[in-house]
Amino acid sequence: MNTSLIALVVALPLLAAFLLPLVPSVLRRLVGPLALLAVAALGMVLWQASLSEPLVLTLGGFRPPLGIVFYVDGVAALFVLTVALVTLLLWPWGGDASENLDRKQSLTLVLAAACTGLAVSGDLFNVYVFYELAAVASYGLAAGSRTAAAQVATFRYVILGSLGSLLALIGITLIYFRTGTLNLAHLADLAPQTLHDPLGLAAFFLILLGLGVKAELFLVNTWAPEVYATAEARVSALLAGLVSKLALLVVVRLLVLVFPLPEAREALLLLGMLGMISGEFAAYRARDIKRMLAWSSIGQLGAAFIAFSIPGPLGLAAGLAIALHHLLVKPALFLLAERWGGGLARLAGAARRSPLGAALFVLFALSLIGVPPLPGFWAKYLLLSGLAAQPDNLYLLAGLVVLVTTVVEAVYLFRVIGVMYGREGATPANEQLDNTQPASALAGSGVFAALLLAAALAAPLLAAPLGRMATQMSDGAAYVARVLPSTATLSGAAQ
Amino acid sequence: MSEFALLTLLIGALGLIALGIGGLVLSRNLFRIVLALSLAEAGANLLLVLVGFRRDAVAPIIESGQALTAIMVDPIPQAMVLTAIVIGVGVQALALSLAIRAYAAYGTLDMSVMRRRMEADIDAAAGAQPATSLHAPAGGRPLPPISAPRLAHDKGAQA
Numbered sequence: 001m002n003t004s005l006i007a008l009v010v011a012l013p014l015l016a017a018f019l020l021p022l023v024p025s026v027l028r029r030l031v032g033p034l035a036l037l038a039v040a041a042l043g044m045v046l047w048q049a050s051l052s053e054p055l056v057l058t059l060g061g062f063r064p065p066l067g068i069v070f071y072v073d074g075v076a077a078l079f080v081l082t083v084a085l086v087t088l089l090l091w092p093w094g095g096d097a098s099e100n101l102d103r104k105q106s107l108t109l110v111l112a113a114a115c116t117g118l119a120v121s122g123d124l125f126n127v128y129v130f131y132e133l134a135a136v137a138s139y140g141l142a143a144g145s146r147t148a149a150a151q152v153a154t155f156r157y158v159i160l161g162s163l164g165s166l167l168a169l170i171g172i173t174l175i176y177f178r179t180g181t182l183n184l185a186h187l188a189d190l191a192p193q194t195l196h197d198p199l200g201l202a203a204f205f206l207i208l209l210g211l212g213v214k215a216e217l218f219l220v221n222t223w224a225p226e227v228y229a230t231a232e233a234r235v236s237a238l239l240a241g242l243v244s245k246l247a248l249l250v251v252v253r254l255l256v257l258v259f260p261l262p263e264a265r266e267a268l269l270l271l272g273m274l275g276m277i278s279g280e281f282a283a284y285r286a287r288d289i290k291r292m293l294a295w296s297s298i299g300q301l302g303a304a305f306i307a308f309s310i311p312g313p314l315g316l317a318a319g320l321a322i323a324l325h326h327l328l329v330k331p332a333l334f335l336l337a338e339r340w341g342g343g344l345a346r347l348a349g350a351a352r353r354s355p356l357g358a359a360l361f362v363l364f365a366l367s368l369i370g371v372p373p374l375p376g377f378w379a380k381y382l383l384l385s386g387l388a389a390q391p392d393n394l395y396l397l398a399g400l401v402v403l404v405t406t407v408v409e410a411v412y413l414f415r416v417i418g419v420m421y422g423r424e425g426a427t428p429a430n431e432q433l434d435n436t437q438p439a440s441a442l443a444g445s446g447v448f449a450a451l452l453l454a455a456a457l458a459a460p461l462l463a464a465p466l467g468r469m470a471t472q473m474s475d476g477a478a479y480v481a482r483v484l485p486s487t488a489t490l491s492g493a494a495q
Numbered sequence: 496m497s498e499f500a501l502l503t504l505l506i507g508a509l510g511l512i513a514l515g516i517g518g519l520v521l522s523r524n525l526f527r528i529v530l531a532l533s534l535a536e537a538g539a540n541l542l543l544v545l546v547g548f549r550r551d552a553v554a555p556i557i558e559s560g561q562a563l564t565a566i567m568v569d570p571i572p573q574a575m576v577l578t579a580i581v582i583g584v585g586v587q588a589l590a591l592s593l594a595i596r597a598y599a600a601y602g603t604l605d606m607s608v609m610r611r612r613m614e615a616d617i618d619a620a621a622g623a624q625p626a627t628s629l630h631a632p633a634g635g636r637p638l639p640p641i642s643a644p645r646l647a648h649d650k651g652a653q654a
Contacts, residue, residue, distance in 0.1 A: 125575055132582045139589055148600030149616040152609050155525065155593040162532055162586050163519060169539050169579060170512065176572065177546045229617045288621035342621040 006046065006057040006070045009039050009080050010117045017109035021102050029093075032105045036088045036112060043081030050077045051468055054482055056122075064483050065186035069122030071483060074469035075320065079119040079249060082327060086242055087112040089444050090234045090331060104144060111137040111238065118246040122483060124172050124182040127250050131168065131211065134243055135161045138214075141235045142227050153226035160223050161213055168210025174203035175258075185483035188257040188476050196261060204259045205267060207251070214247035216240075216301045218275035225282075228294035233338035233441070236290070237331035240297040245323050248301065252308050252319065257476045265309045269394060272305030273401050280405040284412045288343045292412060293333050296368070299405060300326045303383060306398050310386045317470035318382035325379045328455070329364045332448035335441040336361050344419050351420040358420050360445050365413040367452060370406060375455040380406065504545055511538025523606045525594040529587055536583040540576045547572030 016035035023031050049055060054073035058064055072080075092104045114134035121127045139161065143154040172182070178194045179187055187195070194200070213220045228236040255264055279299030286292040300322065307319035336357050340347055351358035367376035380402065387399040455462060472478070515535020522528050547569030555570035557563065598604055601612050 125578075128575075129578060129582075132586075136582075136586065136589070139586075143593060147616070147620075148597065149613045149620070151593050151597040151600060152613040155590060155597055156606075156610070158586065158590045158593060159519065159528055159532060162583075162590070163516070163535075165582075166512075166515075166532075166535055166539055170542065172575075173539070173543045173546055173572075180569075182571070226613065226617070229621070230613075288618075290621070291617075346622050 003055050003057045005042060006055060006072055006120060007059065009042050009046075009120065010070075010113050012038055013109045013113035013116070017106045017113065020106050020109070025098070028102070029105075032109050033088060033091060035109065036084045036091070039112070039116065040081055040084035040088065043077055043084055046072050047074065047077035047081055050074050051465060051472075054472065054479070056482055064122070065181050065183035068126060069183060069185070069483055070120040071122040071184075071479070072120050073472050073479075074465070075249070075473050076119045078324075078469065079246065080116045082324070083112055083115040083119065083242060083246070086327065086331060087115075087238070089447055090237050090241075090335075092234060093440060100144075104141065107137045107140045107144075108238070111141065111243070115242055115246045118250055121250075122184050124175065124184065124187070128165070128169060128172055131214070131247070131250070132165055134246070135165060135214065138235075138239055138243060141238070142231045144235065145230060145232050147230060149226075150230035153223070153230045157223040157227050160220060164210040164213030164220060166210070167206045171203040171206030171210060174199060174206070178203075183483070184253065184257050185480045188480050189484065191258045195258060200259070201261065201263055204254065204264050207254060208264075208267065208271075211247045211251050212271070215244050215251065215305075216275070216298045217305065218271045218278060218298075218302065221275070221279075221298050224298055225286075225291045225294040228297075228334070229288070229290045233290075233334045236294070237334040240294070240334065241327050241331035244297070244301055245327055248304060248308070248323060252316070252473075255308065256316070256474055257479060260311075260476065265311060266394065268305050268309035269398055272302045272307075272309060273398050275299065275302030275305060276401055276405050277302075280408045284408050286412075289337045289340055289347065289416065290334075292416070293330065293337060296409065296412075297326070297330050299409070300330070300368075303380075303402060303405075306402065307383045307386065309398075310390060310395070313467065313470040313474045314382075314386045314389065316474050317466050318379070318386045320466060320470060321375075321379040321382050325367070325375050325455075328448050328452050329368055329376070332445035332452075333361070333364050333368075335445045335448075336364075338441055339438065344416065347416065347419045348422065349420075356442060357445075358417075360442075360449050361420070362417055363449055363452070364445075365417060367456075369410045369413060373456050375452060375459065378459055501545070501548070504541065508538045508541035508545060511535065511541065514538075525597070525604045525606060525609075526591075528606065529590050529594065532590070533583065533587055536579070540579055540583075543572045543576045543579065 012035045016031050020028060020031050046055065050072050051074045054071060056072075057070040059068045059070065062068070087108060090108075092101060092108060094101065111134055114130045114137060117130035118127060118134065121130060139154055139158050142157055143150060175187065175195065176182060178200060179190045181187060181190065191200070195203070209217070209220060212218075213223070216224050224240075228240065231239075251268075255268065276299045279295050279297070279302055283292045283295035283299060286295055304319050304322045304326070307315055307322050309315065310318065339354075339357075340350060363374075367374035370376045370380040384399055384402060387395045387402070390396075512535050515531045515533075515538060518531025518534065519528060522531060549566055549568050552566040552568045555567040555573070594604070597609060601609050603609055
């Protein structure tokens with residue numbers, strides 16, 4: 001297939017975002033969904049093509065390592081597809097003044113373009129630029145609910161996010177100082193001689209902390225509960241579901257290609273464990289449903305960090321499974337929580353007032369805990385079996401952490417379910433509350449639920465592509481050979 | 496440029512970054528936080544330019560008819576610095592506009608006071624009890640003994 005089509009997955013949503021205000025108002029509401037549908041179709045085609053062999057696009061005809069590269073392997077194409085589909089499901093259809101709606105739709109499209117850009121970028125500076133683009137778009141969306149609390153939460157998010165970008169930029173500077181290149185394949189080629197030393201590791205930790213702000217890494221995730229509690233449910237769903245996964249994907253690419261070192265893996269493992277413990281216990285203590293979901297999302301991303309720290313394709317497969325599962329479940333839970341949006345006491349009797357919403361909540365909660373036929377079980381199974389296969393005791397400790405936090409997770413989720421279905425506490429004041437979900441939220445989470453159930457039914461069929469994607473992603477040598485066909489001469493010149 | 500000047504610039508860049516990050520962590524005033532951020536960004540940008548520096552090199556601009564024999568400084572870090580500066584300015588403007596709106600809503604620029612108000616607002620919107628309070632401990636436990644000045648200080652901060 002024509003590889004120049006790859007550029008469209010970034011260009012289409014960006015173009016649509018900036019042309020949207022110019023389109024006549026009759027057609028204006030169609031621009032975004034059409035662009036996203038086109039990206040989804042492209043993602044589907046790319047996924048089919050790249051599963052057998054990764055695709056490379058060198059932009060403008062400049063050859064790498066000088067030119068800019070887009071690299072699409074199975075994982076990148078799958079993320080392009082999910083970015084388009086999830087953005088479409090969380091699309092701001094209406095319910096707002098026209099001017100405001102334009103702004104929200106534009107920002108959502110910019111966010112989608114930045115996310116696809118992060119998935120396909122093959123060099124560090126493009127990663128930095130797309131990361132900043134995603135950051136700025138998410139600041140705009142987070143401030144969009146216009147309450148005073150949202151302004152303060154977004155201010156703190158902006159400051160922490162900028163600090164993260166700054167750290168990432170310093171890390172990239174150090175890498176450039178050592179190697180004189182930003183191309184990931186070229187870096188992978190040069191890394192053993194130039195980057196596998198304390199300075200190189202420092203650069204990796206700086207980038208890890210920097211990108212970790214969006215990936216809700218332990219230490220730099222304090223923005224998450226505040227922003228998710230004050231922003232619209234749709235925005236929280238986008239940030240927790242999509243943006244965090246794309247930042248995580250970039251970290252994993254760096255880990256696999258440039259820094260396949262035990263020290264780097266241990267850092268990921270430790271921070272993941274701390275994130276999982278702090279996130280799940282904080283979720284247990286949370287007394288309103290939005291912050292509970294926010295903390296639980298921090299815990300789940302901790303689990304993904306733990307999984308990606310396992311060396312080899314086994315760890316990548318487990319990490320992908322956890323990330324994709326969380327990508328399906330958490331947006332749906334945020335959509336459901338929008339109208340319930342409050343303290344646990346307000347949920348009493350909610351199951352009677354909105355039976356469908358409550359039933360969907362139970363389904364997602366069960367999958368999040370990891371009850372067998374649901375995909376969450378397979379994700380946790382892959383994680384635990386991967387951890388158990390490692391000889392290092394630290395990995396066994398991580399397995400213990402996963403098991404203990406799963407119990408904590410079950411306790412707080414069942415507590416919510418118990419309150420919703422229970423008879424106690426259903427005061428007359430509660431009966432006055434409007435606990436029914438709007439149709440759009442129900443439809444959105446219904447689609448997520450259908451996808452979840454389909455994944456549960458097709459679990460044996462999904463294992464093969466998942467394994468193939470993980471093998472493809474873990475093969476750093478193939479990445480280098482694909483992007484830089486004449487790699488022997490290059491490393492010869494560098495020495 | 497001498498070795499000494501280069502070293503001074505390097506120390507300056509690292510010092511700016513350290514000052515900025517220190518300021519981010521330590522200041523409570525919203526405006527100072529934004530200023531600290533811009534200091535740190537200036538330091539990072541200076542570091543990035545220094546990485547591309549070459550001794551006795553010319554600016555990376557090719558004029559027509561000029562032979563390509565002169566050593567040039569590395570243009571890639573300069574392009575990156577331009578991008579980083581533009582992004583930094585945009586984000587600072589955004590942060591300041593958010594600070595203005597937050598000031599209009601809460602009437603203070605003190606981050607810790609503002610954060611307490613925000614938590615209270617979130618709790619009130621959710622209809623949940625505040626997480627920890629001197630006045631009503633979680634789980635209905637009895638009040639711990641509190642010295643009178645501390646209680647007064649807490650009340651003063653909330654007012």
